[in-house]
Amino acid sequence: MKLNELLGTEFPLIQGGMANIATGEFAAAVSNAGALGLIGAGGMNADTLRENIRRCKALTDKPFGVNIMLMNPAAPEMAKVVVEEGVKVVTTGAGVPSQYVPVWKEAGIKVFPVVAATALVRRLAPLGVDGFIAEGTESGGHVGELTTMALVPQVKAMTDLPVIAAGGVASGRQLAAAFALGACGAQIGTCLLVSQECPIHENYKQALLKAKDSDTTVTGRSVGAPVRILKNQMAREYLAKEREGADKMELEKYTLGSLRRAVFDGDTKTGSLMAGQVAGMLHEIRPLRIILEELWHDCQTEAKNLAAEVGA
Numbered sequence: 682m683k684l685n686e687l688l689g690t691e692f693p694l695i696q697g698g699m700a701n702i703a704t705g706e707f708a709a710a711v712s713n714a715g716a717l718g719l720i721g722a723g724g725m726n727a728d729t730l731r732e733n734i735r736r737c738k739a740l741t742d743k744p745f746g747v748n749i750m751l752m753n754p755a756a757p758e759m760a761k762v763v764v765e766e767g768v769k770v771v772t773t774g775a776g777v778p779s780q781y782v783p784v785w786k787e788a789g790i791k792v793f794p795v796v797a798a799t800a801l802v803r804r805l806a807p808l809g810v811d812g813f814i815a816e817g818t819e820s821g822g823h824v825g826e827l828t829t830m831a832l833v834p835q836v837k838a839m840t841d842l843p844v845i846a847a848g849g850v851a852s853g854r855q856l857a858a859a860f861a862l863g864a865c866g867a868q869i870g871t872c873l874l875v876s877q878e879c880p881i882h883e884n885y886k887q888a889l890l891k892a893k894d895s896d897t898t899v900t901g902r903s904v905g906a907p908v909r910i911l912k913n914q915m916a917r918e919y920l921a922k923e924r925e926g927a928d929k930m931e932l933e934k935y936t937l938g939s940l941r942r943a944v945f946d947g948d949t950k951t952g953s954l955m956a957g958q959v960a961g962m963l964h965e966i967r968p969l970r971i972i973l974e975e976l977w978h979d980c981q982t983e984a985k986n987l988a989a990e991v992g993a
């Protein structure tokens with residue numbers, strides 16, 4: 682079953698939850714444009730999540746969901762809020778949602794954990810989750826080590842549940858590749874940062890438009906918290922400190938509030954400009970609807986061309 686049939690959306694696409702960026706308004710705009718919008722609850726507390734869900738509901742009658750980062754201290758309360766507010770889809774990041782899955786399933790919520798390796802698939806499949814978002818290291822934000830190309834088929838081989846590819850999808854060609862790897866659709870993040878509707882600071886958008894293929898790097902590997910961001914002063918200083926063997930406390934001086942500095946203040950020097958490797962493919966700021974339509978249309982064209990090319 683394709684992802685759009687599973688979710689009731691027009692396109693087989695999920696907008697990845699993005700902490701401090703994916704507000705109720707943005708998620709509603711994505712849902713109205715034909716993909717599944719997700720409220721990124723990462724930087725919220727239970728009350729602000731509830732407000733964002735209500736704002737989203739007021740702005741769209743299309744399906745939408747919530748992304749809960751399990752390391753967030755408010756995650757247990759948020760897990761209740763999504764049930765109380767009648768949210769239909771929950772994705773989870775940064776941990777194992779075992780304790781919440783039974784309650785969510787009881788409430789009829791579709792649950793898709795984000796996985797960066799197959800170990801979590803083995804643990805979570807028996808809990809009755811609805812599928813997996815297999816996220817490769819090309820992605821923006823918190824990442825694992827495996828590439829989308831290597832990860833998706835291995836997750837697919839381990840489960841009969843739907844697999845959604847995340848990381849490195851910003852064109853029809855890449856979306857077609859996600860299907861070829863066995864995914865039923867894709868989760869996208871970076872390419873939506875340069876949408877007109879995305880509420881990040883203009884400086885952040887311009888930095889993305891200027892970025893080339895090799896302009897992202899991963900900070901935090903030495904302390905077990907790898908994050909892909911655009912190279913800038915903050916990234917250079919952070920990586921230099923990591924090479925000197927700085928501990929977690931010292932490194933946190935750089936990352937504390939750094940995403941907010943990028944998103945709200947447009948501080949491209951000391952802010953953390955989370956972005957995936959597809960940043961080099963972004964050339965203009967466009968409405969969400971155009972970005973999503975083009976992705977899906979080009980995917981269909983590429984798939985046909987490919988079939989002809991391989992003689993199918």
Ligand SMILES: Cc1cc2nc3c(=O)[nH]c(=O)nc-3n(C[C@H](O)[C@H](O)[C@H](O)COP(=O)(O)O)c2cc1C
Pocket residue numbers: 696697698699700702721723748750773774775795816819820821822823847848849850868869870871872954955956957958959
């Ligand atoms: C700025 C930014 C912030 C992100 N924040 C989160 C988050 O809070 N929770 C999460 O599960 N994933 C987060 N991600 C990952 C996205 O949900 C998505 O899986 C990823 O962006 C897909 O890969 P792409 O960046 O190559 O499109 C973030 C990605 C970006 C670019």
